[in-house]
Structure formats: structure tokens, C-alpha cells
Amino acid sequence: AIAKDSVLSRLPIIVILGATGTGKSKLALQVAKTFNGEIISADAMQVYRGLNIVTNKVTAEELREVPHHMLDYLNPGQPTKVVGFRDRALPIIEELLERRKLPVVAGGTCYYVEALLWKLLMPASETEAKGPPAKRAKVGSGAVQCEGVRRVK
Numbered sequence: 001a002i003a004k005d006s007v008l009s010r011l012p013i014i015v016i017l018g019a020t021g022t023g024k025s026k027l028a029l030q031v032a033k034t035f036n037g038e039i040i041s042a043d044a045m046q047v048y049r050g051l052n053i054v055t056n057k058v059t060a061e062e063l064r065e066v067p068h069h070m071l072d073y074l075n076p077g078q079p080t081k082v083v084g085f086r087d088r089a090l091p092i093i094e095e096l097l098e099r100r101k102l103p104v105v106a107g108g109t110c111y112y113v114e115a116l117l118w119k120l121l122m123p124a125s126e127t128e129a130k131g132p133p134a135k136r137a138k139v140g141s142g143a144v145q146c147e148g149v150r151r152v153k
Helices: 024-034 060-065 082-098 110-121
Strands: 014-017 037-041 102-107 137-140 143-146
Touching: 014 024, 014 110, 024 037, 024 060, 024 102, 037 082, 082 102, 082 110, 102 110
Parallel strands: 014 102, 037 102
Antiparallel strands: 137 143
């Protein structure tokens, strides 16, 4: 559990997760603008520089409207790991919460979101992300489907 005095326990974190082309980015922008937030990309391809069109990255105008994090920090071909995403994203979330900004995590990479959420639920003494049994995400028919994610109605 998160320590009661932890900044992570005091404010909400919004997660917008879904398949390609479902409007996640547009919704994230609306939520961030409405609720004084900043966006953290949870997209495994948007971490790479130069893939703007292929990955439908945010425009310069959208970046001016709302700050975005976790974009363009690797060169194409550089390997990345889920733990690397988590270890980069958590300090950003902490800093946003300290500034009273709403972290809006948006993307379609279930593994990134799970690693982030399970880390938030772990004691600070843990060094590895632990969570539900393997097979939380299934790959089939060319699409990744996440299980165990609550839908907000």
C-alpha cells in the first residue's frame, strides 16, 4: 500500500487506456485542460524520436496547450523495458502531484500502465513490480487486450 504521507496517496491519477484510434489523446487533452493536468504518454512507440506520423504524436499546438511527458526520449532501435518506463514515469508523477497537477496517463501499452499501477500499490521497500499472475495481457488477432482494468462509466 502507499504510505499515508506519500504524495501519491493524496491526489488522483487518471489513466486513459485503449486501442489505437479510439480517441485517447483527444480525451486526455480535454481532461488535462479541464482539471489542471499534464499528460504522461504510456505508448511504447511514442518514446522514440522521429516517429511522429507513424505514432500519431501530439502536435506542437497540443504541446503548447498541455505539457506532455515520456515522449521522444529514445532513438529508434534503442531497446526499452517496462521497468524503464516505470522508473522514468514515477518521478514525473510525484513532481506533478507536488505541484498540484493532475497526472493523466494515456496510451495503449497495457504493460506500461500495469507496471506503473502495480508499483504505486507496492510498499516502498519493494524493488520489482509485482502484480497479478502472468497472462494479464493476452496477445491475439493482432491486438493486445487488457484484463483487470476498471472502466469508468
